[in-house]
Amino acid sequence: MQLTEASRDTVLKPLTTVVGIVERRNTLPILANVLIRKQAEAVEFIANDLEVQITTRSAFGVGDGAQATTVAARKLLDILRALPDASQVKMSLDDNRLTVQAGRSRFALQTMDAADYPLVNQAGQWDASFSMSQKALRELFNQVHFAMAQQDIRHYLNGLLLVLEPGKVRAVATDGHRLAHAGTALDGQTATLDVIIPRKTVHEMQRLLSDDEQSSIQVDVSTSQIRFRFDHIEVISKLIEGKYPDYRRVIPDGYDCHFEVSRETLQAALQRAAILTTDKLRGVRIQLGEHLMRLSASNAENEEAREDIEIDYPHAPLDVAFNVTYLLDVLASLKADTIRWSIQPNTSSSVLITLTGDDEFRYVVMPMRI
CATH class of the missing domain: 3.10.150.10 (DNA Polymerase III, subunit A, domain 2)
Incomplete structure (x- = not known):
């Protein structure tokens, strides 16, 4: 019995949406499958890993009847991706096998009973x-x-x-x-x-x-x-x-020493300094002095990296170290041209990174010993 008929991309899009949560190894074999449900022209693809469930709804079903089955999600995905872009794809269900046809290509896949697929029970009331x-x-x-x-x-x-x-x-x-x-x-x-x-x-x-x-x-x-x-x-x-x-x-509110620095400039300098750190010790030393931010890193082979960045910093000197990955993570996620550092000199306390014009974004990083 034919289930669906549509262009390859039309079928591929909803399947790609749900297949991301399908684990390659599961305690329940059926969780490696995607549930396909058809009611007239309405078609649902459902994936579930017992923690999260994703459902997509499309309209490329064939016939008026209702059908449901489950089939290996990544196998079906790989087949559709391998077909030519302009392919017209037909899927049919017969004798517990899902047949996928496109032009002269034909694939027959084993299925598992849709009734055995563990769907999430939705909350009866939303708060x-x-x-x-x-x-x-x-x-x-x-x-x-x-x-x-x-x-x-x-x-x-x-x-x-x-x-x-x-x-x-x-x-x-x-x-x-x-x-x-x-x-x-x-x-x-x-x-x-x-x-x-x-x-x-x-x-x-x-x-x-x-x-x-x-x-x-x-x-x-x-x-x-x-x-x-x-x-x-x-x-x-x-x-x-x-x-x-x-x-x-955790978010400090008493820091009274602030300075701004270009996000891209700082990101590039940290990326260069990170080259000479090791997987076990990802520390970068930051020294703040009058109008200068100095970044340095070293490793067990006595190799060293140093970068100087000019900043408007008229406060007391500060010498502190941070995990360079923690700093690069936040710089990669932000779109702002400039970031604002807030610190408290003469302490080994955290740094607070904020954005000018955005009172809600705050990022706190604890120091480390190197």
């Missing part, structure tokens, strides 16, 4: 709902995502804190050595709620969201789930349970 532009949400995630922990035993750090306040939404991420904070105004948002979004879900949303200010996204939040709906796509994710650290206590 908060709001809409915003896809670009605004993508930029919010982009400004903080790099500070999330990776496989930390403190599981609540392996995600992003989403803070809802009346008229505002904030995003916070920290791995215990650095903290990134960003926020944006939100019309019509009245709820007060804090939730932790898993790292994988954040990265998938960064991949899927567009930079179009005119394209909106609907976000629904409960205490256990978050749902994103946009562009015929639905993403439902579990939330991480746990008590997130009080980010307000």
Whole structure:
């Protein structure tokens, strides 16, 4: 029985959208599959890893009947990618096998029963709902995502804190050595709620969201789930349970020594200095003096790198070291021409990086010993 018929790109686009969360190794073999559901001309592709589920909806079904099956997601993706761009693709389901035809090419794939596919049970009630532009949400995630922990035993750090306040939404991420904070105004948002979004879900949303200010996204939040709906796509994710650290206590507010520096100039200098650091010791030394910022790095082979940057710095001298990766991460994520450093000389305290004209973005990096 024929399921669908459409151009290769028409089928490839929704499949590519969902296949990103499919793991190559799964405890449940069916999770390596994509669920295909057809009702008349409406076709859904669904992928699920038990933590996050992505659904896409298209209109290239054939016939009036309803059909559903699951097939190896990456196999189907590889087949479609290998077909000529202008191919017309037909998919049919017969005797528990999915047949994919395009011109003189024909593939028969084993399937698994759609009834065995573990779909996410959606929350019965959402505690908060709001809409915003896809670009605004993508930029919010982009400004903080790099500070999330990776496989930390403190599981609540392996995600992003989403803070809802009346008229505002904030995003916070920290791995215990650095903290990134960003926020944006939100019309019509009245709820007060804090939730932790898993790292994988954040990265998938960064991949899927567009930079179009005119394209909106609907976000629904409960205490256990978050749902994103946009562009015929639905993403439902579990939330991480746990008590997130009080980010307000980490962000310093008493620093009275500030200077501005070109983001690109500093980024390029740090990239050059990082060449002579090692994987185990990624430290770069920063010395601040009158109108000068000196960056230096060395390694066990007694090799050294040094860069001088002119700055407007009339304050007391400071000699401190930071993980160069932590500094490069934030510089790569920002679009501003100039960044603002705030420090407290004669202490071994953190540095606060902010943006001129953006009171919401704050990035705190703890010093290190080298």
